[in-house]
Amino acid sequence: MVHVHKFDTVIVGGGGAGLYAALEASKKCKTAVVSKLYPQRSHTGAAQGGIAAALGNLEEDHPDWHAYDTVKGGDYLTDQKAAQVLAEDAVKVVYDLEHRGLAFSRLENGKIAQRRFGGHTNNFGKGPVRRACYAADRTGHMILQTLFQQCVENNVEFFNEFFAMDIIMDGNRAKGVSCYEIRTGDVHVFYAKAIMFATGGYGRVFMVTSNALSGTGDGPALVAKAGLPIQDMEFYQFHPTGIYRMGVLITEGVRGEGGILKNRHGTPFMEEYAPTLLDLAPRDMVSRAISEELLKGNGIRGDKKINDYVHLDARHLGRKLIESRLPDICEFCETYLGIDPSEHPIPVQPTAHYAMGGIPTDIDGRVHDGKRVIEGLYAAGECACVSVHGANRLGTNSLLELVVFGRRTGKHIADYVQGVDSPSGDASGADTVISRISSLRNKKTSKPIGPILQKMKQTMMEQVGVYRTESEMEQAIQTVKSLRDEMGGVVLQDSSSNFNTEVQSYFEAENLLLVAHSIAVSAKNRQESRGAHARSDFPERNDDEWLKHSLVRMKGEIDISYSSVDVSRWEPKPRTY
C-alpha cells in the first residue's frame, strides 16, 4: 500500500541534529520527523566526552580561540567563516540545552563543568584549555534525551521505524522522500517544501568502528543516488582509542583527565610525536603515532602488524576520579575486557569513528553542488559537510556541530517554507522504491549478504585506513566495485510485510557500498597528506594544488570536481603541536 503525506518540512533522522531542527521548525511550520530508529536510539546517545563551548567557567577562553583551533585542527581545509559561526553559536546552544534541562556535571560553584580535550588551546595554540562541557562520560546520551523530551513536550510528529529510500527531485528542487515503513511494509511518500537529512555517520564501512550498526550512510548515499555530489569523502577520522578488536570507544576524556598512551616498553610515546600537546594532540596525529609504533614492533604483541594494539594507562588517576568522571568507561572495560581501568591499562587500537565528509551544505544547512543551492534540500549533523571539520575533526566539536547546525537549519527552514508553494505529487512518487523491492524478490539464485559486507569492511580497513597508498586504494576500488555487482545476486527471502527487517538490511548494505566506493575513489584522487588523509606515497600537505574541497558524483560515470576553501581569516601554516 502507498500513503501520501504533505508537510511543510520533513526531517529524516532523529539524532541530535534532526531533533534540534525539528524543535525549531515545528514552532512555525508543519513538521514531520521520519527515523529508521526510535529517536532515543540514535547514535548521538553514544557520545561520551563532551561538547565544546568557550564558556570560560574555569579559565579564560574565547570563541575566537575555539574557531582558530577548529581551523588548525582541520589542517586548514575548514571553511573559516563556518568555524567562527560554530564557535560563536556554541555558547548560546550550550546554555539553551541547559535551559531545556540537560544534566551537565557541575563545578563547586554550580556552573557547568569543563575539561580538556585534544587540540583545544588558549591563545591560538599556547597550551591546553578546559573547553569541553560534559555530563560525566554520557554527554551525548544527555543531549539526545533532553532533545527527545523536548520534542515530546512540543508534540513533534514522529514517523518512527520509517526507512528513507529515495529522494524525489523536480529539476533542481527536492520535493519529497519515499520511505519504507518497517512495521507494515507500506511505502509512504512525503511531499514537502523542505527536506532535511540528519542521518548520521557511516563507520560501518570499516571493520573496527565505534559507530552503531545503523550508521550506514543512508543520507549521503541517497543524495548521491539522486545525482548530486558528496564532499570530502576521503576524510574519515580514526579515533586513537577503541577497545582492541571491538572498536567500542574509550573517550578522549580519559586522556583529557590525564590518561597516557604507552607502548610495550611502557614508554609514553606521544612525547616523540607531539612534544607540546602530547596525548592531547589531534586525533589524526595520535592515530598515526599509534600506527607507527605498531609497525615498528612497539605494540603490545610486538609483531609489527597494523592490527596490534597499545595501552591507555589511567591507573595513576586513581579509582575515585575514574569512577566519578568516567563511570561508563569503567563499565565498558569490565563488560568487554573484564578489567578495572584503575588497576589495568586498557588495550586500545584506532577505531573508525567520524565522517568529516558528507552532503555539502552552507552554514544554514542548505545543500549545494559546489556551484548552486539545491532548492528545498537541507542537511546537518554528521551526514553533512559544512565544512567545519575540514580534514580532521577535533573532539567535542561534533556534538557541537549537531546542535549548532541542526538549530540553524531548523530556523532557516521555518522561514524558507513561508515563501514557497507546496510541491505537487501523488502516489506515483513511490514507484521507484516499489519496483526496486519487487525486483529483488523475483530472482532465482540467492547469496547471503554477510560475506559481501565482511569483505567490504576488511578491504576498507586494510587498504583505505589510517595509511594509504595508490596501489592499495586501486585494489580497494576494484574490490568494492565487484562487491556492488555481487549485490545483484542477493535475493530477499522474507516475503512477509510486517517488520520485514531484511528489506532494510539490503538497502543499508547497498548504501554502505556506495559510500565505501566514494571514499576509496576520493582518497585515491587526492595526491597529498592532509589531516586524516595520510598517504605514504604523498607524505606532505600540498596547498598549491590541494587546498580545495573535492566533490564526487557517483551516479553514472564517477566524476570529481572541486570547490574553494574559505581561508579568509587565518593563513594556512604548517600544523605542529
Next chain:
Amino acid sequence: MNVTLAVERFNPETDKEPYIVEYDVEVDENDRVIDALLYVSENQDSTLGFRKSCAHGVCGSDAMRINGVEKLACKTLIHDVTDEQNSKITVEPLRHYGVERDLIVNHDVFMEKYSKVRPYFIPASPAGSEEYIQSPEDRLRIDEATKCINCGACYSACPILETNPNFLGPQALVQAIRFVNDSRDKGLEARLDVLDNPNGLWGCQQKFECTKVCPRDIKITKLINQTKRTVEKYRKERGEKVNKGE
C-alpha cells in the same frame, strides 16, 4: 566455539503460536550475543526479526530475555551465558509489551506510559542569560535516573504488571523521578497526580525484579521507595492523605 541459539519466533501475520528455532553458530566466547544474532541474519536466516543499533549497551534497542533473564544482547558476552556443560542459549522477546515479530516488541505501550509522567524539564524559575546554578550534590541526586536508556528490561521483569497492566511500571517511574529530584525543576508538584496514584508509585510492591535486571545498574526500587516517602511527607505537610486507592 559452537553455540546453539534457541530463538523464540512468532509472526502474528502467519503463526498461531510462538515456536522455537535453533541456530548453530560458530562464535568466539568473547563475542556478544548480538554478534551471534547478526551472524544468523546475515548468513543463515535473513527472516529473523530483532532490533539493534549501538552494539555497546547505550541505546536500549536490544533488550531481550536471554536464558530467561532480561539483558541487552550487546552487553552480554557468550561466555557470560554458556559454560562447559551447556552451549545452548535461549533467546526470547521482552514480556508485557506484546510481540510484533520474533524478538521485536510493541513500542506504543512504552510511549503511552512514558508521556504520562511529563518526562521533560519544567523549570521552577525562568532562565537567565547563563546556566541555572546547581550544586554538585544536587546534580548527584539525579545521576542514577538520568542514566536510563529506555530499554524496557525493567518493564518486562516487573511481576506487578502480570496482574495489573495499568501500573505505570518502573521505566516511566524512573523518568518521573529523574525530574522530581532535579533542583531546577518544579519536580513533584508537576507530577503529583500520576505519581500519588494506585497505578503510580503505590502500584510498586518492592519486588526488586526491575533493579536486578537494569543494564544501567539503576537502583530502581530504591528510587521508588525514596519518592514514596517524599510524597508522604508532602501530603502530611499539607494535612492531606496519599492516594493509595485503599
